[in-house]
Amino acid sequence: MIVGRTFFIASASAALSLMQIAPSMAGDVHVEPVTAYVEANIRAWIEDPVIIEALKSQNVLHAHLTQAAIDDLDAMWRTEFASDAHPLIDTVVGNPLSMFLKDRQIASGGVITEIFVIDAKGLAVGESEISSDYWQGDELKWQKTYLAGASALFVDAAEKDESTQMLQSQASLTISDPNTGQPIGAITIGINLDAL
Template identity: 50%
Template sequence: MATDAHVAPMQDFANSTVKTWVADADLVAAIKAQNEKHAGLSQADIDAMDQKWRAETSASSQPMINEVLGHAVSQYLKKKKDESGGLVTEVFVMDSKGLNVAQSDVTSDYWQGDEGKWQKTFLAGPDAMFIDEVEEDESTQTFQSQMSMSIVDPASGEVIGAITVGMNVEAFL
């Protein structure tokens, strides 16, 4: 498999499909509400939230995870994933701090702000897109990559968050 053969098809999918997802008024409103709610968080607060999330991923009680997965926008993202016919493996949206706002599936961590998927999109401006390397998913035995892009408030043109879409690369090739 050519190392970059996945890039152009993923860019095309992002431009033709994911851009319509991130224009959804409810999704934009959810990001803006969380940005306002999290405006005063310190890095220590963020780290504590992330540690709580990570602990919940293997716990029987998951109030923080259930709250995020219960959002209507999470259900919207899950529906988009399900409608992709196996092309999309996961979808999650992050706020201005890199914290999860909504997601189709449970992520291993809550804070994405220390990773390229957030740093190379949210911090890079309104037209930023980042396509990560292809990796083999041990659980599904498929090759996957993540496409991330900035989310812009259509009213102000300001970058308010980012989206990451995991994709089954083999479905493109």
């Protein structure tokens, strides 16, 4: 009788453990299809000269920025985001890289919801859609790619966009200099999971 009770308790404990694991595993089911989409459709163009040259140029321009200066630029961006005048935002979203990214977003047929390229300081270089902040260096999309080294890929959690009701995830990749293999920035791509 004690053996039967012990078996029952052990089985119940194992079942409860599986039930606790299942929700987190269910929350990651998007990772494989997002990774497959990135490998098939995105990795081939992240070393395009438009991206590489824009990153190299901004990295030189921002090489000596202090964290205080980065914070000031981010505060300026956030202020402009909420106003009618936005010279800093316009320099980013109006540049050739942003036009290139917008074209890639359109060519995806609704799978890609946004694309932005981030420099070695974590600041936006180009965006297909205007983001609410300029500095991404405090976010996993930059920390788990650029800081992780060449070839890094990070697929973030799936979330429902309240305005569009679209289920989406962001995939982020390190961008490396094709000549040296050294990381020079990162790219983040918003993926509409309902369109995969």
